[in-house]
Amino acid sequence: MSEHTRPPDYIRDPHRPRVVIVGGGFAGLHAALGLARLPVDITLVDRRNHHLFQPLLYQVALAVLSPADIAQPIRSVLRRQPNAEVLMDEVTGIDVAARLVTLRSGAQLAYDYLVLAAGATHSYFGHDEWEPFAPGLKTIEDATEIRRRVLLAFELAERQMLEQGWHPPLNFVVIGGGPTGVELAGAISDVAQLYMRHDFRHIDPAASRVLLLDGGPRVLAAYPEDLSQKAQATLRNLGVEVHTQTHVTAVGPGWVEANGQRLHAAVTLWAAGVEASPLGRLLGAPLDRRGCVLVDDRLNPPALPEVFVLGDLAHIEQDGHQIPGVAQPAMQMGDHVARIVAADLDRRPRPPFRYFDKGDMATIGRMAAVAKVEWPFKAHLRGFPAWFTWVTVHIFFLIGFRNRLAVLINWAWAYFNFTRGARLITGDQHLPGWEEQTQAPTTERKPNPVD
Amino acid sequence: MSEHTRPPDYIRDPHRPRVVIVGGGFAGLHAALGLARLPVDITLVDRRNHHLFQPLLYQVALAVLSPADIAQPIRSVLRRQPNAEVLMDEVTGIDVAARLVTLRSGAQLAYDYLVLAAGATHSYFGHDEWEPFAPGLKTIEDATEIRRRVLLAFELAERQMLEQGWHPPLNFVVIGGGPTGVELAGAISDVAQLYMRHDFRHIDPAASRVLLLDGGPRVLAAYPEDLSQKAQATLRNLGVEVHTQTHVTAVGPGWVEANGQRLHAAVTLWAAGVEASPLGRLLGAPLDRRGCVLVDDRLNPPALPEVFVLGDLAHIEQDGHQIPGVAQPAMQMGDHVARIVAADLDRRPRPPFRYFDKGDMATIGRMAAVAKVEWPFKAHLRGFPAWFTWVTVHIFFLIGFRNRLAVLINWAWAYFNFTRGARLITGDQHLPGWEEQTQAPTTERKPNPVD
Numbered sequence: 001m002s003e004h005t006r007p008p009d010y011i012r013d014p015h016r017p018r019v020v021i022v023g024g025g026f027a028g029l030h031a032a033l034g035l036a037r038l039p040v041d042i043t044l045v046d047r048r049n050h051h052l053f054q055p056l057l058y059q060v061a062l063a064v065l066s067p068a069d070i071a072q073p074i075r076s077v078l079r080r081q082p083n084a085e086v087l088m089d090e091v092t093g094i095d096v097a098a099r100l101v102t103l104r105s106g107a108q109l110a111y112d113y114l115v116l117a118a119g120a121t122h123s124y125f126g127h128d129e130w131e132p133f134a135p136g137l138k139t140i141e142d143a144t145e146i147r148r149r150v151l152l153a154f155e156l157a158e159r160q161m162l163e164q165g166w167h168p169p170l171n172f173v174v175i176g177g178g179p180t181g182v183e184l185a186g187a188i189s190d191v192a193q194l195y196m197r198h199d200f201r202h203i204d205p206a207a208s209r210v211l212l213l214d215g216g217p218r219v220l221a222a223y224p225e226d227l228s229q230k231a232q233a234t235l236r237n238l239g240v241e242v243h244t245q246t247h248v249t250a251v252g253p254g255w256v257e258a259n260g261q262r263l264h265a266a267v268t269l270w271a272a273g274v275e276a277s278p279l280g281r282l283l284g285a286p287l288d289r290r291g292c293v294l295v296d297d298r299l300n301p302p303a304l305p306e307v308f309v310l311g312d313l314a315h316i317e318q319d320g321h322q323i324p325g326v327a328q329p330a331m332q333m334g335d336h337v338a339r340i341v342a343a344d345l346d347r348r349p350r351p352p353f354r355y356f357d358k359g360d361m362a363t364i365g366r367m368a369a370v371a372k373v374e375w376p377f378k379a380h381l382r383g384f385p386a387w388f389t390w391v392t393v394h395i396f397f398l399i400g401f402r403n404r405l406a407v408l409i410n411w412a413w414a415y416f417n418f419t420r421g422a423r424l425i426t427g428d429q430h431l432p433g434w435e436e437q438t439q440a441p442t443t444e445r446k447p448n449p450v451d
Numbered sequence: 452m453s454e455h456t457r458p459p460d461y462i463r464d465p466h467r468p469r470v471v472i473v474g475g476g477f478a479g480l481h482a483a484l485g486l487a488r489l490p491v492d493i494t495l496v497d498r499r500n501h502h503l504f505q506p507l508l509y510q511v512a513l514a515v516l517s518p519a520d521i522a523q524p525i526r527s528v529l530r531r532q533p534n535a536e537v538l539m540d541e542v543t544g545i546d547v548a549a550r551l552v553t554l555r556s557g558a559q560l561a562y563d564y565l566v567l568a569a570g571a572t573h574s575y576f577g578h579d580e581w582e583p584f585a586p587g588l589k590t591i592e593d594a595t596e597i598r599r600r601v602l603l604a605f606e607l608a609e610r611q612m613l614e615q616g617w618h619p620p621l622n623f624v625v626i627g628g629g630p631t632g633v634e635l636a637g638a639i640s641d642v643a644q645l646y647m648r649h650d651f652r653h654i655d656p657a658a659s660r661v662l663l664l665d666g667g668p669r670v671l672a673a674y675p676e677d678l679s680q681k682a683q684a685t686l687r688n689l690g691v692e693v694h695t696q697t698h699v700t701a702v703g704p705g706w707v708e709a710n711g712q713r714l715h716a717a718v719t720l721w722a723a724g725v726e727a728s729p730l731g732r733l734l735g736a737p738l739d740r741r742g743c744v745l746v747d748d749r750l751n752p753p754a755l756p757e758v759f760v761l762g763d764l765a766h767i768e769q770d771g772h773q774i775p776g777v778a779q780p781a782m783q784m785g786d787h788v789a790r791i792v793a794a795d796l797d798r799r800p801r802p803p804f805r806y807f808d809k810g811d812m813a814t815i816g817r818m819a820a821v822a823k824v825e826w827p828f829k830a831h832l833r834g835f836p837a838w839f840t841w842v843t844v845h846i847f848f849l850i851g852f853r854n855r856l857a858v859l860i861n862w863a864w865a866y867f868n869f870t871r872g873a874r875l876i877t878g879d880q881h882l883p884g885w886e887e888q889t890q891a892p893t894t895e896r897k898p899n900p901v902d
Contacts, residue, residue: 049606049876066517068873075650076870085652087613088606088880107614140877155500155539162538163558199526201536402864402872406857413853419527421853422519425500426591429539 016041017112019341020101022091022279024051024074026327027117027311030334032084033077038342042084043109045101049073049088052140053398055327056407058180060143062187063151063420067140069406072399091118094282096304113306115337116279116293120312120325123275123290130251133432134268137180144426146269150188151425153266154196154205156434161202168434170208173256173265175248176272177214178222179362182231184269185212186365189238194366195420208266210239213246213258215272220362220370222324227370230382234364248272254433266434274325276313283307288315292325297352298340299333308337316353323355327397332356361390366415467492468563470792471552473542473730475502475525477778478568478762481785483535484528489793493535494560496552500524500539503591504849506778507858509631511594513638514602514871518591520857523850542569545733547755564757566788567744569728571763571776574741576724581702584883585719588631595877597720601639602876604717605647605656607885612653619888621659624707624716626699627723628665629672630813633682635720636663637816640689645817646871659717661690664697664709666723671813671821673775678821681833685815699723705884717885725776727764734758739766743776748803749791750784759788767804774806778848783807812841817866 017040021028024046032044050071059065078084087109093102094114101109122136135145153170160167172192174185189210196205212219212235218228219235219242235242243258250257256265276291285301286294292315293301299308299316311330316323323329336353343350361371361381369386373379381389391411398404410421468491472479475497483495501522510516529535538560544553545567551559573587586596604621611618623643625636640661647656663670663686669679670686670693686693694709701708707716727742736752737745743766744752750759750767762781767774774780787804794801812822812832820837824830832840842862849855861872 047880049602049874066519066873067877068517068875071875073650073874076874079649085613087610088876089610089614103614105610105614140875144877151500159538159540159556162536163540163554163556198530199524402860402868405860406872409853409856409860417853421857422517423500423524423527424519424522424591425539426518426595429498 015039017341017345018043018110019113019115020045020109020111021115021117022046022101023117023119023277023311023313024048024086025054025117025119025311026330027119027334028115029074029077030331031115031117031308031310031337032081032334034335034338035341036081036083038083038338038345040083040113040341042081043087044074044078044084045087045089045091045103045109046074047088047090048139049075050140051077051399053403054138055394056398057137057140057143058183058187060140060422061137061146061150061184062191063147063422063424064187064414065407065410066422067144069403069410070398071140072403077399091279091282094279096283096307099306111306113308113341115308115310116283116313117310117330117334118277118279118313120274120276120290120292122270123273124270125273127251130270133253134175134251134256134270136270137184146184146267147422148425148427149267149431150191151423152429152431153434154192154200154203154208155425156429156431157203157266158200167203168254168266169264170203170205171263171265171267172208172210173263173268174210174212175251175256175268175270177212177216177219177242177244178271179220181212181214181269181271182219182235182362182364184271185210185240186235186238186363186368189235189240190365191420193239194418195414197418209241211241211243211263211265213243213248213256215245215247217244219244223360223362223370223372224380227372227380227382231362231364231370234368234370234382238365238368252433254436266431274312280309280313283309285309297354298350299337299353308333308340310334310337316355318355324360326360328358328360329355361386361393363387363390466490468792468796469494469561470564470566471496471560471562472566472568473497473552474568474570474728474762474764475499475537476505476568476570476762477781478570478785479566480525480528481782482566482568482759482761482788483532483785485786485789486792487532487534489534489789489796491534491564491792493532494538495525495529495535496538496540496542496554496560497525498539498541499590500526501591502528502850504854505589506845507849508588508591508594509634509638511591511873512588512597512601512635513642514598514873514875515638515865516858516861517873518595520854520861521849522591523854528850542730542733545730547734547758550757562757564759564792566759566761567730567734567764568761568781568785569730569764571725571727571741571743573721574724574726575721578702581721584704585626585702585707585721587721588635597635597718598873599876599878600718600882601642602874603880603882604885605643605651605654605659606876607880607882608654608717609651618654619705619717619885620715621654621656622714622716622718623659623661624714624719625661625663626702626707626719626721628663628667628670628693628695629722632663632665632720632722633670633686633813633815635722636661636691637686637689637814637819640686640691641816642871644690645869646865648869660692662692662694662714662716664694664699664707666696666698668695670695674811674813674821674823675831678823678831678833682813682815682821685819685821685833689816689819703884705888715888717882725763731760731764734760736760748805749801750788750804759784759791761785761788767806769806775811777811779809779811780806812837812844814838814841
């Protein structure tokens with residue numbers, strides 16, 4: 001009998017096994033929902049109280065959507081599922097021999113099955129000291145911080161122009177040309193070129209610069225080359241300066257050093273690298289160089305058939321390629337865990353996981369996108385058709401009718417009125433590096449400000 | 452010639468006087484909008500980039516609405532008004548002799564007219580050390596902090612019940628029985644009794660307690676006595692424990708001391724007092740004991756006809772009563788400033804300000820309210836008619852169609868689905884005083900959590 005037909009002899013109570021799910025992202029939530037009708041007791045543990053629809057997080061960062069439009073309390077999603085409970089807590093240890101998860105308080109949760117779906121976070125390649133000057137985009141707090149910085153840069157420039165007749169260059173530097181970097185750069189350009197046209201009296205927001213830096217030969221390196229070229233052309237049409245083969249060697253307050261040159265940067269954003277959650281290390285299983293746990297096609301690390309690792313935390317090869325760390329495979333892995341547990345309970349062999357790739361896409365500013373469609377037909381789309389596909393798919397996968405309605409209204413509002421609904425600056429009014437470049441006021445205010 | 456018919460001889464350029472407005476609340480924004488068609492140049496200065504619809508702020512604090520639903524960038528509101536510019540900055544000085552406003556950078560703005568509408572903030576009656584334990588509700592940050600604390604209290608109780616089989620009492624203590632305190636207490640009770648019913652497995656949110664403490668003999672002291680009685684009865688029906696004649700003598704982490712007794716408080720909220728913005732002191736004009744500037748019926752402090760003080764910062768008597776610091780008189784004062792400036796420019800006598808009171812109202816939880824209607828008819832309303840009036844009036848006065856739509860949808864959603872759209876916990880997971888009351892875990896987790 002192979003490992004994958006092994007009966008569930010490791011289950012303490014075969015009539016009602018306990019499933020502990022760590023992480024309420026796409027993978028963990030889909031696992032919980034998929035297990036709804038099985039005779040199991042589920043505890044979903046997450047540090048946050050909400051599931052986040054990360055593909056739209058950049059739209060919170062650029063003031064199109066409100067945080068609550070793309071976040072749902074995990075507890076609400078599972079409120080009518082009696083076999084599931086939600087625990088807002090932090091996992092600090094995993095004892096795979098005793099099958100116990102340790103929580104921050106020291107309390108322990110026993111499991112028969114462990115589903116580890118703790119995701120990934122941004123990586124500064126060993127330069128964590130860059131983080132204060134170049135925030136990344138993973139959480140709601142990251143998004144509102146980026147929103148604060150981008151909107152504040154325009155406000156500070158207007159203020160300084162009015163009070164001193166001069167301001168530092170309004171450069172927005174995005175490091176990393178993957179989907180997040182491309183989406184951020186396109187959206188900042190939209191804000192500057194279109195959405196703030198009538199709002200300022202002393203500065204011209206359209207005169208600001210958006211620079212997208214990538215170390216590789218092209219943006220969207222994971223996409224087919226023709227779509228990379230289209231994306232690059234679309235970005236350039238929007239006024240984004242795309243610099244490939246550009247290696248960032250240092251980041252500081254108000255500047256970025258790339259290819260030996262120091263660029264001024266009013267705001268710097270980090271979209272260059274991700275690394276797996278440190279929880280992957282707690283299993284003692286082999287990891288890849290980014291910290292992802294190597295799992296087989298039953299989603300198990302070697303010799304741990306009761307442990308499933310899913311989503312961005314898992315490293316799975318399929319047809320010689322690693323399955324990418326995006327939403328679609330995460331959801332499919334979550335669904336598949338439920339199928340495996342059902343097979344175990346029926347004492348059937350565990351079905352293998354196979355990622356069904358429907359395609360991939362990224363938006364580039366207002367009404368443009370690139371899409372690699374794999375299903376229901378194969379195509380490379382760009383421009384409006386790609387954008388329309390993107391809108392439809394993203395609305396469809398949002399959890400909750402209220403959120404879909406809110407997002408649709410906000411999108412319609414932004415597109416037809418050229419204004420953005422969530423242009424809030426909260427928190428303090430400091431921008432790293434801005435004040436250092438600002439001299440003391442020398443001229444008094446001119447009498448009439450509206451010339 | 453009396454002071455109020457004085458021609459505008461203090462205007463440097465009578466053909467295009469400069470108006471500096473400090474504060475983008477109801478008063479300042481209405482002044483700017485009212486001056487749109489006059490030959491003046493307006494600079495509106497605010498520390499924030501947004502105008503806030505404060506009457507609905509408590510709904511952000513209780514997760515019904517998102518911050519962006521009730522906030523508009525001041526710059527957007529005035530984007531099509533060419534005689535107005537917006538400056539996000541802080542006023543640090545006013546030179547009434549030279550007619551100059553000093554900003555944080557040291558730069559100065561010259562004015563011919565100064566409109567001071569800097570509002571009020573909460574006051575802890577000399578006990579600022581209470582603030583970390585009992586936040587008040589004035590800004591978006593205050594509202595999201597209150598939301599964090601209230602939602603976190605339920606999460607921590609569930610966590611501790613699950614991990615240790617015990618949790619500290621879930622008491623929510625609201626200090627101050629004015630409209631804000633009544634609205635907060637009613638809304639917390641709604642959340643606990645109705646909106647979280649199916650969300651927890653180990654605690655019963657409905658078993659939490661909401662205590663409303665007030666030093667005076669009745670809640671809503673500014674309202675007629677019959678409405679106070681109705682409000683109190685409605686609150687008690689909702690399960691709120693109303694304690695009048697209850698003086699708070701100390702506030703600490705996790706507790707409140709009132710009438711010599713120490714109450715446990717998982718979350719304490721402050722709605723007890725307000726004081727005027729410190730900017731009022733910069734005029735050198737007489738103030739009342741809360742720091743409000745005493746102004747005449749032309750909204751001027753003594754001997755400063757080119758300075759107008761409006762809104763919560765102004766102390767104006769009318770028919771022997773002080774005009775209350777709420778939205779309606781603030782808007783009317785803003786409108787009136789435009790009338791006075793128009794009169795000056797036409798060399799007509801300045802019209803006196805008279806507050807036209809249309810009534811006042813406060814909601815008490817789901818579908819109940821009290822309203823004192825003064826116009827178009829006189830009535831004391833309560834229950835559903837008062838609530839319906841409240842909904843209509845608040846939707847009407849919200850700035851921006853998008854916001855009205857968003858608020859209507861969120862309200863409809865909350866009322867029909869018993870769920871709240873913005874149940875986000877952001878920031879850290881610390882609740883002052885909670886951990887001190889939590890012992891180390893002694894029992895291991897019970898095997899089946901869903902009993």
